[in-house]
Amino acid sequence: MSLYEELRHFADSYGLLVILLIYLGLCLWPFRPGGKHRMKEAAHSIFEDEADGR
Numbered sequence: 001m002s003l004y005e006e007l008r009h010f011a012d013s014y015g016l017l018v019i020l021l022i023y024l025g026l027c028l029w030p031f032r033p034g035g036k037h038r039m040k041e042a043a044h045s046i047f048e049d050e051a052d053g054r
Contacts, residue, residue, distance in 0.1 A: 001009075030039055 029035070
């Protein structure tokens with residue numbers, strides 16, 4: 001089997017699975033329990049002025 005065929009087989013089987021797992025992880029990352037404070041802070045950051053002391 002040539003290198004091209006081996007890489008194609010890997011991409012068809014395991015590569016797709018890896019990409020799917022990364023996608024799901026990135027989609028679910030904001031909903032993790034420890035990120036609630038950080039997400040709330042990011043949501044309200046657009047309302048803060050530069051003179052707010054940060």
